[in-house]
Amino acid sequence: MTTVTDLIDLFEAEAARDRPTEEMPDVGIIMGSDSDLDVMAGSESGRPGAFDALTALGFEECTDYDDPPESRYTFETWVVSAHRTPELMYTYAETAADRGLDVIIAGAGGKSADLPNMTASIAYPLPVIGVPVQEKSVDSVIGMPHGAPLTAVDAGKSYNAALSAVQILARGDDELADRLRSLHDERQTDVATVSWSLHDLGTNAFSDSR
Amino acid sequence: MTTVTDLIDLFEAEAARDRPTEEMPDVGIIMGSDSDLDVMAGSESGRPGAFDALTALGFEECTDYDDPPESRYTFETWVVSAHRTPELMYTYAETAADRGLDVIIAGAGGKSADLPNMTASIAYPLPVIGVPVQEKSVDSVIGMPHGAPLTAVDAGKSYNAALSAVQILARGDDELADRLRSLHDERQTDVATVSWSLHDLGTNAFSDSR
């Protein structure tokens, strides 16, 4: 059993600690509930998520602050609820920069999907990318008022949010930019291959071959 | 077989009777059809409802006016249809205060979800919390005109409606307020526990553990 206070203490301790940048996670993934995990991190049976994009780009998940992964690029994953654990959310966002994060990917479902928005407001000027976990969450995530920046992806597109996060990190980092390009080249070849196959086999034979 | 007249007579007799306050239900739960029961009261297989919230807070259901439960806090449950049994609805609402109710939780489905609205209009100034049973019922429930108060929760959130009803009763009642806080503390610890587990195991191991 872990209490909200335990986690708040942890975040504050990490923020106060003076770890070298390379030992701290670059990207933070948070979501309002563990039921959002299939959307936010991807699942074997469903569509890929932020976890899949980041690992495909060579990022490793940091699960222990005192024993970070060896990879040059890392991320962390937490459940933080704006409406059920507001104090935890406040502390997570307030300590984010001091804990080494460069960008946060925040997902929330429902019609009052406030987690990305509040996180962006509190962590400012750290960039936050909002992921509406459901279609009905899009309006709430995207609708920030004048002067309170947040950018958003479409409902359920945490995979794209991770690509966008890495686009931010890739500025001035040729290796990351190259990884982004390689991943894209593979995707393009996949499209071309299936396109040729459909054309060459014809609709009927292609359908049967699937 | 029970007729609408039987129930109307019962409500009027109860209203005329001079029962002590503590023997009368505090909260009334009504719904337009028994097909709304899974939403309004919760179900084992689905999400919890008003029944679950109230019983978690120590309320007991009053099923016999002449033999009320021992609990200090009680509620009652009825099916009342605005469009199929308008006279029954009228009498239920008109007698509500005299039957000891302090707040009514009224749920209705469909696009003409008038039960909460008409109940609020007739039972005024007794507070009524409307529960749209379906997403398409939200507009109809929330859209009361100027001067006709009703507050609403989101579609299907009868659990939250019950919490809101108890927030009303908890004004000046420290015991109820404490019960509300305890219930919330448990919920927060649940969030923190799953959050730590996700972080500590990492996305893959956590997913596998579910």
Next chain:
Amino acid sequence: MTTVTDLIDLFEAEAARDRPTEEMPDVGIIMGSDSDLDVMAGSESGRPGAFDALTALGFEECTDYDDPPESRYTFETWVVSAHRTPELMYTYAETAADRGLDVIIAGAGGKSADLPNMTASIAYPLPVIGVPVQEKSVDSVIGMPHGAPLTAVDAGKSYNAALSAVQILARGDDELADRLRSLHDERQTDVATVSWSLHDLGTNAFSDSR
């Protein structure tokens, strides 16, 4: 010029102070921007708002904590922005109960209308009534997740929100209940009078008389 810190200090000082209940406001009205004032408080040219309902029911506005109004029932009004001043919002909500408030009416516009929701989450178990300032704010205000209660009125209906707030206060307070009934009786007579006039004059003459 007033800073966010000034207001945070004020709220914390008030919360720490040990004022008698009757000197503290009963109802708090907050809104995300002063551009919401016409909706939240009403305006001479537009439809009446929470301010009009409360004053019609004998409430007075508390503008100086050290010199509260003489009225038995009072309210206060503030601008608090969830996304532009998250720390101010947090402190306002966290200190609300200790500052004597019994119910908060919170209004916000836009599609990410998070002020009512976050205030309800932080001030819990104090009841919060959300007012979507625009039609497009309804979804965001009403959509609270399971376990995080908030009730809402329709877009722009801060007048009704104030009536609902007073319905909460009127529980066990016969004077307030009577005031609510009187206000309603006037409204009903207005409807009956115009109805008779339309019928009696006929459509054409009635139209000309307007």
Next chain:
Amino acid sequence: MTTVTDLIDLFEAEAARDRPTEEMPDVGIIMGSDSDLDVMAGSESGRPGAFDALTALGFEECTDYDDPPESRYTFETWVVSAHRTPELMYTYAETAADRGLDVIIAGAGGKSADLPNMTASIAYPLPVIGVPVQEKSVDSVIGMPHGAPLTAVDAGKSYNAALSAVQILARGDDELADRLRSLHDERQTDVATVSWSLHDLGTNAFSDSR
């Protein structure tokens, strides 16, 4: 000044009275507020309404039950609010058949446009045609549950509702059927005339001629 009780007494007295059918109005027009009058009855500056359709078909408005118009076909007009004057609405609908009405045209605005629905439920089996006064009222008016009949026209189309009401009365009444046909013939000739004019003048000259 007229009270709700005055009108309730009037409707009940009329229902108890034994007037000959031809002295009682055939069609009842009700609306939730006199602000609906422009939509429900039509206005000089706006589009025509039920009043215009009925008078074009030879109906006269009955403004005094004791001194009905000489016309063979008559109607009456009242303001009745479901949410502000529920008892008045109940009595209006309950006495409608005994007061001689054959069909009711009921209009209401807002998102909880319950007047047509409740009137139909109470006056059943008298037919009620619902008129959503605003676009946002359509869902609430049309969405009656299984077993509770009401038919509706589009938002603001009280003119068409009146035609539909007369279509009901015209069953087995050749004179009314002929009047409906004549009115339609005029409309068709209007369309043909403007069509020819546009074709014959050409787009430019026709536009200039308007």
Next chain:
Amino acid sequence: MTTVTDLIDLFEAEAARDRPTEEMPDVGIIMGSDSDLDVMAGSESGRPGAFDALTALGFEECTDYDDPPESRYTFETWVVSAHRTPELMYTYAETAADRGLDVIIAGAGGKSADLPNMTASIAYPLPVIGVPVQEKSVDSVIGMPHGAPLTAVDAGKSYNAALSAVQILARGDDELADRLRSLHDERQTDVATVSWSLHDLGTNAFSDSR
């Protein structure tokens, strides 16, 4: 195999014939496709439809013009597609009155649900009740322009459309009015019986009993 021309010839022949009124169907049920039959006529596994309402009220289906049912009240059922068989639709509507129909219940699905609308335009002044077969058909069915009357029920509510059709026929027909009242009394007793059962057993026992 039947051609469109066969049916057109049949309708025209029937219209030309001089059958006694009591041998011709009173109500016509038409739908755009036989895939609409479950909605328009009801199905054993789904919700009841117009067929069920009419037969519950003692109507019999006329399947052979030369050998009509014995019942005093009858109806007929056809598939007519506005967009696939426009000429058939035109003839059906144009001959409807001469074929003895008093009211038409027309259902169509899709977003261009034109069948009810065109039928109403052509069969005018015969009343037509439109049934949107799908939710997305509502706008198209209800949106008739000024001067072209049609009334509509909610998506899929052909059962209610049939009740409304009989309400039209019941004007001046006490037997039909009594049948409508009896059917409603049964429905009200059903509601009251389940309501009492829920209250008396309590939520848990009632749920288990279902």
Next chain:
Amino acid sequence: MTTVTDLIDLFEAEAARDRPTEEMPDVGIIMGSDSDLDVMAGSESGRPGAFDALTALGFEECTDYDDPPESRYTFETWVVSAHRTPELMYTYAETAADRGLDVIIAGAGGKSADLPNMTASIAYPLPVIGVPVQEKSVDSVIGMPHGAPLTAVDAGKSYNAALSAVQILARGDDELADRLRSLHDERQTDVATVSWSLHDLGTNAFSDSR
């Protein structure tokens, strides 16, 4: 004064006549009401319409069948209402091919915008391009069922509908194809010129220059 019968006779006479193709209009523009003219033909104060596109491409309007314009490419314009003049619509569509039309541009407003759909069904296999005159007409225009072809443009875009109509005529007609390309080149140069101007002047100076 022109009657519907006059126009029906005219269309039938034209269809029966044996005019040479080059004397008959190529494109027919129809609309449900002359209030649609600003959208369907364009207006001086508003956005350009089909009339403007066609004349920019060298088409002339045919206003007298017996005295057609000299231009190689011509069009005609009529008001035809599906719901108010169904027989006129039927005849217009049924005779379209015999009257020489190659493509019809049909616009209608409201939520039951059936004119384009019915025209397409009746005039089939002549291609019909539907123009929803209002945003709320889009669904009704585009939603044709399986097997009943119609293509549509966006709300109010009759200008684009005319370009699409000419794209159809331009197949195998190099002169028309060239005219389409020239018109487009002008548009592209307009965009480039304003783009350069904005860049070169800078935002402030450019804004002031407008």
Next chain:
Amino acid sequence: MTTVTDLIDLFEAEAARDRPTEEMPDVGIIMGSDSDLDVMAGSESGRPGAFDALTALGFEECTDYDDPPESRYTFETWVVSAHRTPELMYTYAETAADRGLDVIIAGAGGKSADLPNMTASIAYPLPVIGVPVQEKSVDSVIGMPHGAPLTAVDAGKSYNAALSAVQILARGDDELADRLRSLHDERQTDVATVSWSLHDLGTNAFSDSR
């Protein structure tokens, strides 16, 4: 494995080649992903698509540019993604006319369904018919700005898009026009046959017979 460059080279080579018109496909079918194939080409278990309409009208699929089908009318099918392979899309559209295509049917899903729109912009003045693969793709497909023509069918209606494409080709081609009429006659007889069957058997027997 095929790369985007392979396909681009192929399209450019084809465009440069000087094949006789009758050896080049008339209609191009493209879609954003092979997951769109069931909608764009139809499937055995689902509704028919463009492939089915074209083959029913005697078109054959061209799967090898160097060995075209013998049929007088042919089409080709490719996967082209606007957002994943923009250069491929650009080349496909830019070379379309030179590769002999007369009309393109382009389908795309999602809310940013840009493929039909960009293809129409680049291939102009070649006509493009857009097919929104999902309901949520309709707005994006239909919403072309002033001066950029594209016509669209309803969501998923690629079958109708193919009929519309052939309507374009049928201008001045009596054989194709006859094929379109024959296909329609069959459809009409299907409707008439099922209509008669429903009427003749009656609702119950017809339902049982299905």
Next chain:
Amino acid sequence: MTTVTDLIDLFEAEAARDRPTEEMPDVGIIMGSDSDLDVMAGSESGRPGAFDALTALGFEECTDYDDPPESRYTFETWVVSAHRTPELMYTYAETAADRGLDVIIAGAGGKSADLPNMTASIAYPLPVIGVPVQEKSVDSVIGMPHGAPLTAVDAGKSYNAALSAVQILARGDDELADRLRSLHDERQTDVATVSWSLHDLGTNAFSDSR
């Protein structure tokens, strides 16, 4: 007069040139039409835009590549239409990185707001922030498919898009981060000042003072 070719040549020349990074603009602002300028750049009478945010943060506009502003941070502004000038859009995006841009802010209106999406697809992996110029543009801008990253702000919020762009540039640039914080501090003090003023004056006096 400037042609599309002129601009394409310019962009390609700039991309080929070897300018030092500090002489090239950091941020590119593009929009589909100069009618989007009030939204994309802000206007005196309307709400502030990207231009206002960037200049408030010390950015200067580059209007002449050969004579760049002295400021360390600069931006450029162009009109580029996806549907009217696809080749210009293609070249702008393809040359963006080589012309020194670090992030692009792309705005488009209408329902097919493809400019941000296509620009992001072509300029990848350069980050693009999409601005829906109208509410109806949101879906089209945000709805990118899996694997094609773009982040978006709410309709009309180009000011926020500029803040988000600078958040990207501020990574590892303390001066920019400080400017972002200062701008935010001013905004917070504005909120606090108006909040105190409303509270201290009271609703009536505050309203009068505005």
